[in-house]
Amino acid sequence: xxxxxxxxxxxxxxxxxxxxxxxxxxxxxxxxxxxxxxxxxxxxxxxxxxxxxxxxxxxxxxxxxxxxxxxxxxxxxxxxxxxxxxxxxxxxxxxxxxxxxxxxxxxxxxxxxxxxxxxxxxxxxxxxxxxxxxxxxxxxxxxxxxxxxxxxxxxxxxxxxxxxxxxxxxxxxxxxxxxxxxxxxxxxxxxxxxxxxxxxxxxxxxxxxxxxxxxxxxxxxxxxxxxxxxxx
Amino acid sequence: xxxxxxxxxxxxxxxxxxxxxxxxxxxxxxxxxxxxxxxxxxxxxxxxxxxxxxxxxxxxxxxxxxxxxxxxxxxxxxxxxxxxxxxxxxxxxxxxxxxxxxxxxxxxxxxxxxxxxxxxxxxxxxxxxxxxxxxxxxxxxxxxxxxxxxxxxxxxxxxxxxxxxxxxxxxxxxxxxxxxxxxxxxxxxxxxxxxxxxxxxxxxxxxxxxxxx
Amino acid sequence: xxxxxxxxxxxxxxxxxxxxxxxxxxxxxxxxxxxxxxxxxxxxxxxxxxxxxxxxxxxxxxxxxxxxxxxxxxxxxxxxxxxxxxxxxxxxxxxxxxxxxxxxxxxxxxxxxxxxxxxxxxxxxxxxxxxxxxxxxxxxxxxxxxxxxxxxxxxxxxxxxxxxxxxxxxxxxxxxxxxxxxxxxxxxxxxxxxxxxxxxxxxxxxxxxxxxxxxxxxxxxxxxxxxxxxxxxxxxxxxxxxxxxxxxxxxxxxxxxxxxxxxxxxxxxxxxxxxxxxxxxxxxxxxxxxxxxxxxxxxxxxxxxxxxxx
Numbered sequence: 001x002x003x004x005x006x007x008x009x010x011x012x013x014x015x016x017x018x019x020x021x022x023x024x025x026x027x028x029x030x031x032x033x034x035x036x037x038x039x040x041x042x043x044x045x046x047x048x049x050x051x052x053x054x055x056x057x058x059x060x061x062x063x064x065x066x067x068x069x070x071x072x073x074x075x076x077x078x079x080x081x082x083x084x085x086x087x088x089x090x091x092x093x094x095x096x097x098x099x100x101x102x103x104x105x106x107x108x109x110x111x112x113x114x115x116x117x118x119x120x121x122x123x124x125x126x127x128x129x130x131x132x133x134x135x136x137x138x139x140x141x142x143x144x145x146x147x148x149x150x151x152x153x154x155x156x157x158x159x160x161x162x163x164x165x166x167x168x169x170x171x172x173x174x175x176x177x178x179x180x181x182x183x184x185x186x187x188x189x190x191x192x193x194x195x196x197x198x199x200x201x202x203x204x205x206x207x208x209x210x211x212x213x214x215x216x217x218x219x220x221x222x223x224x225x226x227x228x229x230x231x232x
Numbered sequence: 233x234x235x236x237x238x239x240x241x242x243x244x245x246x247x248x249x250x251x252x253x254x255x256x257x258x259x260x261x262x263x264x265x266x267x268x269x270x271x272x273x274x275x276x277x278x279x280x281x282x283x284x285x286x287x288x289x290x291x292x293x294x295x296x297x298x299x300x301x302x303x304x305x306x307x308x309x310x311x312x313x314x315x316x317x318x319x320x321x322x323x324x325x326x327x328x329x330x331x332x333x334x335x336x337x338x339x340x341x342x343x344x345x346x347x348x349x350x351x352x353x354x355x356x357x358x359x360x361x362x363x364x365x366x367x368x369x370x371x372x373x374x375x376x377x378x379x380x381x382x383x384x385x386x387x388x389x390x391x392x393x394x395x396x397x398x399x400x401x402x403x404x405x406x407x408x409x410x411x412x413x414x415x416x417x418x419x420x421x422x423x424x425x426x427x428x429x430x431x432x433x434x435x436x437x438x439x440x441x442x443x444x445x
Numbered sequence: 446x447x448x449x450x451x452x453x454x455x456x457x458x459x460x461x462x463x464x465x466x467x468x469x470x471x472x473x474x475x476x477x478x479x480x481x482x483x484x485x486x487x488x489x490x491x492x493x494x495x496x497x498x499x500x501x502x503x504x505x506x507x508x509x510x511x512x513x514x515x516x517x518x519x520x521x522x523x524x525x526x527x528x529x530x531x532x533x534x535x536x537x538x539x540x541x542x543x544x545x546x547x548x549x550x551x552x553x554x555x556x557x558x559x560x561x562x563x564x565x566x567x568x569x570x571x572x573x574x575x576x577x578x579x580x581x582x583x584x585x586x587x588x589x590x591x592x593x594x595x596x597x598x599x600x601x602x603x604x605x606x607x608x609x610x611x612x613x614x615x616x617x618x619x620x621x622x623x624x625x626x627x628x629x630x631x632x633x634x635x636x637x638x639x640x641x642x643x644x645x646x647x648x649x650x651x652x653x654x655x656x657x658x659x660x661x662x663x664x665x666x667x668x669x670x671x672x673x674x675x676x677x678x679x680x681x682x683x684x685x686x687x688x689x690x691x692x693x694x695x696x697x698x699x700x701x702x703x704x705x706x707x708x709x710x711x712x713x714x715x716x717x718x719x720x721x722x723x724x725x726x727x728x729x730x731x732x733x734x735x736x737x738x739x740x741x742x743x744x745x746x747x748x749x750x751x752x753x754x755x
Binding site for chain 3: 022088166179183184
């Protein structure tokens with residue numbers, strides 16, 4: 001075990017390991033690019049859907065069930081299917097990652113919206129606010145902690161799963177995991193896994209810090225709770 | 233992309249056995265996760281300093297790619313079903329631990345005080361009062377863990393197991409969509425059926441909640 | 446996530462894979478169930494493992510057909526992974542028998558081995574194998590690694606042999622399965638024997654859709670394929686010649702754990718080895734890859750046609 005830790009430290013710290021097309025620097029950048037873009041696309045789909053069904057109360061049953069159906073989609077199968085249908089590109093990877101992230105975003109956004117006290121919404125309407133004003137000035141700020149929970153959960157899952165890009169010849173940190181498997185080089189696999197975990201944790205800390213900065217005063221304490229894993 | 237229906241017709245038996253093998257791996261992992269998470273959750277709930285450590289550790293485990301977990305287990309358990317099950321259990325444990333702790337924390341302090349005031353012993357309070365009241369949250373965790381586990385089994389195809397996941401690597405290597413489509417559809421069906429069964433189990437286990445629904 | 450739980454979690458999680466990985470070379474803690482010297486027996490059934498490419502699965506099912514005909518109960522575990530993964534599994538007892546390739550196996554066991562002729566290689570294999578494993582006599586069929594370029598690339602840069610690749614040092618991209626990066630019949634040998642340096646090594650798959658797709662699209666200039674792949678001829682791809690004999694002779698050879706090697710098994714596998722020609726194997730591969738037939742069906746049909754199975 002000691003030897004493995006030493007090997008891992010050597011792997012992570014050797015200068016040559018960090019440069020070139022197969023260097024950690026390049027792989028890290030690729031991994032961040034895949035993960036952030038996929039989560040952004042998923043947010044662009046999931047947030048409006050979650051807000052809309054939460055605001056109107058319509059279509060919730062369908063959307064929530066579709067989302068839990070989506071959770072069951074096997075990522076490997078989805079990647080292979082889109083690859084066979086459309087050929088080699090990043091599309092299969094993005095489709096699979098977005099499909100993974102959307103359910104968490106939709107269900108948590110919806111949960112955040114439904115948790116808003118109806119009396120508060122009534123009071124807002126009573127003050128003459130219109131539908132979209134109630135949505136953006138009252139419901140959205142109050143639902144923000146749970147919405148952020150969904151985004152953080154989605155991002156953690158996407159970062160861990162973006163490893164799959166390497167299966168279909170692309171880069172990212174998954175390259176070390178798949179190459180290490182093929183070469184039975186466990187140090188390389190462990191190095192890849194540790195880097196993925198560090199990326200996920202750092203991004204999660206960044207998001208939770210943002211959440212705290214933008215939270216309403218009474219929500220600040222809530223934002224400090226540790227990362228979610230399967231809430232809502 | 234067309235589906236070769238005759239392939240499906242000729243492979244009904246194989247599809248059935250892969251589906252069963254898939255289900256077996258996923259369910260074993262959920263059961264093992266449950267067995268491990270219940271005592272850990274009680275520990276985390278009762279011993280405050282351990283709470284942060286256990287939940288933090290499980291959160292970190294959740295960020296490690298499943299394929300890496302399977303590969304890193306090879307020196308321990310080889311190319312076997314055991315590797316698949318241990319790997320999956322890591323992830324079910326994370327979900328189940330968190331939900332069980334949340335479930336135990338959702339039990340009102342007053343209820344526990346009432347039990348204590350009536351002279352109920354701590355273990356009995358746990359089993360007869362706290363767990364039943366935490367059951368809805370625990371069952372929500374079991375449902376998430378089950379669906380997640382069913383979707384993750386296929387990753388073990390990279391170490392020669394993976395139930396229905398074997399259809400994905402096979403279809404990939406031969407540029408043959410039919411087995412892949414069959415694998416995706418069967419995985420989804422498995423998840424939906426397992427989830428429905430769990431809803432029924434929860435309904436049967438919590439008779440006192442029915443009037444409220 | 447607050448900082449204290451985060452750190453606590455990091456420590457707890459770090460110790461798990463580390464513990465898992467420290468037991469080293471052997472796949473399974475079950476240990477080496479062999480070591481019995483000459484006294485193996487196939488009576489309890491034989492588990493055949495196969496690597497992650499079409500041909501190896503065809504061969505695995507052919508072995509299964511021959512053994513079944515000889516009354517041995519068999520299980521085939523298809524698609525387990527690369528040689529680097531399946532051989533430790535064979536030593537650890539997860540599987541008992543593997544269809545292997547002389548040269549590649551020898552290079553894996555002893556990267557410094559020099560023999561390239563099939564008879565000498567068989568002896569070298571016997572010397573290099575760890576205790577508990579043995580190779581049986583090699584078969585007629587051969588399948589070698591080939592480094593292939595498109596016809597356009599060959600004529601543009603005047604490439605006909607591996608030595609010619611040096612003219613384009615630092616400019617060409619090679620595509621192959623990830624393990625080929627570390628193998629002698631791969632990036633290592635091309636550098637040492639021919640002095641070839643590539644601009645980039647792209648990790649793809651073993652003679653599968655990724656590497657062939659990348660060669661077609663021009664994403665890679667040189668691809669590592671197998672000589673039994675009909676796609677090479679169908680696409681008019683050029684196999685670069687190997688004047689320095691980097692690529693060894695690659696007759697197909699059964700690699701078996703001593704604990705299962707008895708006369709029944711030896712004779713059954715010798716029978717299939719003596720029947721199956723390179724042309725036969727090429728045709729069986731094509732039936733799986735192009736006609737989308739199951740490797741098991743293809744192997745059984747062949748065994749029936751040749752009178753092995755009834």
